[in-house]
Amino acid sequence: MRISVGSDHAGLELKRLLVEHLAFLGHEVVDLGTNSPDEVDYPDFGAAVGRSVASGGTDFGVCVCGTGIGMAIAANKVHGVRAAVVHDVSSARLAREHNKANVICFGARLVGTVVATDSLEMFLRSEFGGGRHLRRIEKIAALDECQP
Ligand code: RB5
Numbered sequence: 094m095r096i097s098v099g100s101d102h103a104g105l106e107l108k109r110l111l112v113e114h115l116a117f118l119g120h121e122v123v124d125l126g127t128n129s130p131d132e133v134d135y136p137d138f139g140a141a142v143g144r145s146v147a148s149g150g151t152d153f154g155v156c157v158c159g160t161g162i163g164m165a166i167a168a169n170k171v172h173g174v175r176a177a178v179v180h181d182v183s184s185a186r187l188a189r190e191h192n193k194a195n196v197i198c199f200g201a202r203l204v205g206t207v208v209a210t211d212s213l214e215m216f217l218r219s220e221f222g223g224g225r226h227l228r229r230i231e232k233i234a235a236l237d238e239c240q241p
């Protein structure tokens with residue numbers, strides 16, 4: 094699969110590890126940065142990953158920041174993105190099965206490297222469950238047009 098990956102400075106080391114792991118698994122990785130420890134703003138990288146997935150340029154996205162939360166909020170602003178913050182293998186599986194998440198977000202300050210790599214593998218091999226979950230995904234899509 095083709096997978097875009099992005100992080101801010103807080104997520105840089107975990108991103109590097111996940112990029113290596115994805116390549117080891119045989120995936121094509123599109124690394125959207127950051128690639129230096131200098132302080133950056135996570136919305137820039139969350140949006141870049143979101144755009145790459147929503148445009149069809151990549152099959153899935155991976156975001157890493159300190160908590161995963163900021164990157165997820167930013168990525169979810171892009172229409173068609175369903176970004177999920179994941180803390181373990183179970184939430185990774187359910188993010189695919191129930192929510193058809195297409196972007197997975199990690200908090201490098203909160204999860205260990207083994208949990209992150211195992212969760213990423215689970216995310217990539219889990220399938221959307223369809224059925225009642227499809228109706229809910231469609232309702233989420235309709236919210237793209239929601240005004241306050
Ligand atoms: C950076 O200090 C931190 O705020 C960022 O990595 C992330 O945790 C935001 O959600």
